[in-house]
Amino acid sequence: MTEQAYRCWLQYETILNKQEEAHYWSYVQTISLQKETLIGQAIKRELNLAVESMFGKTSTWQEDAQLVLTTVADKARLRKHGINQEEIAELNEEGYIIKEKDNQLIVVGASEKGLLYGVFHLLRLISQKQSLTDLTIQDAPQNQIRMLNQWDNIDGSIERGYSGQSIFYSNGTVTTDEKRLTDYARLLASVGINAISINNVNVWKEETHLISERYLTDVQRLEEIFQSYGVTVYLSINFASPIELGHLDTADPLDAGVQQWWKEKVAEIYSYMPRFGGFVVKADSEHRPGPFTYERDHADGANLLADALSPYNGMVIWRCFVYNCMQDWRDRKTDRARAAYDHFVPLDGRFRDNVVLQIKNGPMDFQVREPVSPLFGALQQTNQLLEFQITQEYLGQQKDLCYLVPMWKEVLQFDTKVQGEGSTVQSIVNGSLYQAKISGIAAVANSGDEQSWTGHTLAQANLFGYGRLTWNADLTAEEILHEWIVLTFGHEEKLKRVLSEMLLASWSIYENYTTPLGIGWMVNPNHHYGVNVDGYEYSRWGTYHFADREGLGVDRTRESGTAFVDQYAKENADRFNALDQCPDDLLLFFHHVPYTHRLKNGKTVIQHYYDSHFEGVTDVEWLISEWQSLKSLIDPYRYKNVAERLQLQLSNAREWRDQVNTYFLRKSGIPDADGRKMYE
Ligand code: GCW
CATH class of the missing domain: 3.30.379.10 (Chitobiase/beta-hexosaminidase domain 2-like)
Structure with a gap:
């Protein structure tokens, strides 16, 4: 069953x-x-x-x-x-x-x-x-746009998908399984999600054609399903479409022929779908085409599409994930964390009012812990969407348990201080701080065609929680979780207690056995699962930990580092910049410190690393025994589904513990104070 x-x-x-x-x-x-x-x-x-x-x-x-x-x-x-x-x-x-x-x-x-x-x-x-x-x-919902981004491709694969294949496409065609899509639309509407982009932001060759005759009838069929549940459909587009579809020799946003081409294209799309939402665009990012090719900026690029869409009240959702992904690791000046701000703040005020910038929650890329993106607060005259990632790319890929609502709450509650106390991220994304015309939250979906939709049954809590939180950001992570448990598993007291303890502990457990203190990465390149301490250390992605025999961390201070701190409002900038004021859980994001640096809990950084990695593994063992105690209260399919994944999580956690601890023991030569087993 x-x-x-x-x-x-x-x-x-x-x-x-x-x-x-x-x-x-x-x-x-x-x-x-x-x-x-x-x-x-x-x-x-x-x-x-x-x-x-x-x-x-x-x-x-x-x-x-x-x-x-x-x-x-x-x-x-x-x-x-x-x-x-x-x-x-x-x-x-x-x-x-x-x-x-x-x-x-x-x-x-x-x-x-x-x-x-x-x-x-x-x-x-x-x-x-x-x-x-x-x-x-x-x-009534607090946020206007409550969106999901599907990273689904027409061949049926899902970029960073961990729950099987796409429910939208298979083998090069748009699905005919309308029952499944209808059930998906029901799930989304039931938690208040009101928008969805139905293809990957990396728009490859075939997907470029989704806005052409080849696919529009099929897309329209899907759109009707979502529309009947109040979910507006968007498509990710290829910025070079005028060349690839229109056979023009340029996609220059200031070229009259290009502008005309987009106008006609948009008219064609709306003739199929009068309630179509608009475009999501990843441009000049990780080798995708964009306005930089023509020496134009991102306001030029976004406004081109905005002008074509505005007669239909369509929107351009333009992503800010723009950075140099060909960085030389020898170059110590370039700091990827700075990139989005450096690109977009100078453009503030230049975007049309049907353009919305979509900003990832952190300045890097969905790590287990990052500070909030400094674009929030800095952009004052531009519509903004916050981007979360429900799919657990860097967070255990739905093998490891990680309830994400507590992390999202922290992001929404972060006080940017730009207009004094109370300038929270939530007040920006709900449109109140800057009276934005369009605002809200988007997130990369974690769903696929597996029976459970999310691979790991307990990862359903993240999809549910995302919807509930974006509807009402005042709900606590606990309240959302309790609702979800009762609706998903029933009313048994023990079940409610044990499941909520497990899920509420899960984010910090994951953080403990992976990369505590805000450093991030140390994962296997490409697929991003499992430990590889130097996996990204000498690569072109700008994601380094800079561990040497004395210490580790990235110096982003204004005195000796990249001065990234100064992208925040002064009060936050000063706090992050001062070693003794910077919160420990972000310490290594902002500072390069010796292994012997003392944290606020009195421990040295190195000892904290050893301890948290040992603790993380013990806590996964605890998760396993907690889950086992629920066996008689859960149906066999869901019980087994989670039990199997917890075993995978345990192997993963052990591998992280042993590699990280051994690596830092070898680098630092400082033994564990408790003399536990290491692999010198
Ligand atoms: O985190 C990176 C992912 C890419 C993704 C990119 C993005 C869709 O590794 O797979 O591409 O972010 O957000 O555009």
């Missing part, structure tokens, strides 16, 4: 308790829904499925009903149910109200999409066994 793994957090478990059954059934036995639009049909399908699964019977859809589903447009009905306009006026267009009175329940969406989200909220309440009596809920 793999059904539970497949259903993720939409289990809709049968309600066995008679009293509970009677309570909830009294509301859903009759339902009224006015419109039968695409989203309306999706709402109806979801409720029918959920009711059937939870009660084993079907609701009657009729005009006068116990559960009333409607939108603000239906003024007469709102009046009848005593809902006043002020309550609604406070909501943005994706918000909703759920209200219970006299055994009647009404869900009012500020729009149809809002209604869809309200219905998913109601189903969540029932699954969590919360009473509906006297309920009043008023809710």
Whole structure:
């Protein structure tokens, strides 16, 4: 039985308790829904499925009903149910109200999409066994764009995918498995995700054609599925399309022929999909084409596409992951961490208002710990999207357990201080700090065609958590986790306690046996799984630890280093710059220190390295025994799926421990204070 793994957090478990059954059934036995639009049909399908699964019977859809589903447009009905306009006026267009009175329940969406989200909220309440009596809920998303980026290719592979093959494409064609895509759209809508780009940001030869006749009919088919769940579809495009598709001899953004070509291309796309979202662009990054070829800058490049898209309200999502990936390791001046800021801050204010810059959470690349990208705060007149990575490229590749919501919370709560206290990243991405027209969060998806969607069943928590957090950044990592556990595994107390302990500890466990103190990398080149201390040390990627016999770390201070610190607002810059004030968990990101440097916990850096690596492995053993204690409470498929991965994690952790410890013992000659086994 793999059904539970497949259903993720939409289990809709049968309600066995008679009293509970009677309570909830009294509301859903009759339902009224006015419109039968695409989203309306999706709402109806979801409720029918959920009711059937939870009660084993079907609701009657009729005009006068116990559960009333409607939108603000239906003024007469709102009046009848005593809902006043002020309550609604406070909501943005994706918000909703759920209200219970006299055994009647009404869900009012500020729009149809809002209604869809309200219905998913109601189903969540029932699954969590919360009473509906006297309920009043008023809710709306805090962030405008809540997006997923699929890094899927038409051959069915997924760049940095660890959950099987693509559910969008196989063997060079767009999928015909619409059931699977519909279920994906349901999962996304249920946690409030409202946008998706459906192909890899590295747009290869065949994928360049996704915006041409060859594929547009197929793309349109997919778009309709997502649209009916309120998810707007975007495509990643190749900046050199005018050459590759249009046979022009240039893709220069200031060339009139190129501009005309994009205008016609965009008109063609919108003739297939009037609600198409726009383009995601990776340009001049890791060998992808871009405006630099023509000595133009990124504002020129983004504005070219923005002008073509603006008549249709389309958007350009332009990525800031631009750096020199051909660096000479001998060159100690170039610092990759500086690159995005150096490229984009001078362009602040030059982008059209339908351009959004997409910025990775850290200045490097999704390491286990990085400071927040200094672009947040520095860009003040430009729309911005924060980019997270749900797929665990550097974080154990869905073999190792790593619950990411605590990390994302830290990023959102980081105070950039640019406009004084409280200039958090969240206040930038929700659009409030700089009154941005467009803003929000995007993340690289962790899904694929495996039964569990995410390979590691517990990695489902990251997809769920991403959606919930981007909807409401005030939720704590614990609250999100508790919701997820109950919806995914049920109500058993022991299960709730043990699973939440395991997941909440998992990020720091992973950090402990890999690269603590903010140094990052030390992974195997290319695939990025497993330890290889010098794997990237003498390479062209700009990702070094600079370990020698005295110490390690990257000097990014203003006095002796690359002065990267000065990309932050003064208060943060000074804090990171001062050795005694820099937080220990980022110490080696900002400073090159001797092995004997003392951390705030009193230990030397070298001893901390030894200790954390030993501890990391012991903690993985603890994860294994915790999981074993849940065996009787979890179905065999999901139990085994996780048990197997925990064993892989243990081998991985041991290898990290032994290689890292041995390496630094050999480099430093400083023995472990506890005399534990090492391999000198
Ligand atoms: O982290 C790097 C990955 C690449 C990825 C790139 C990016 C899609 O290793 O696989 O390419 O980031 O974000 O563009």
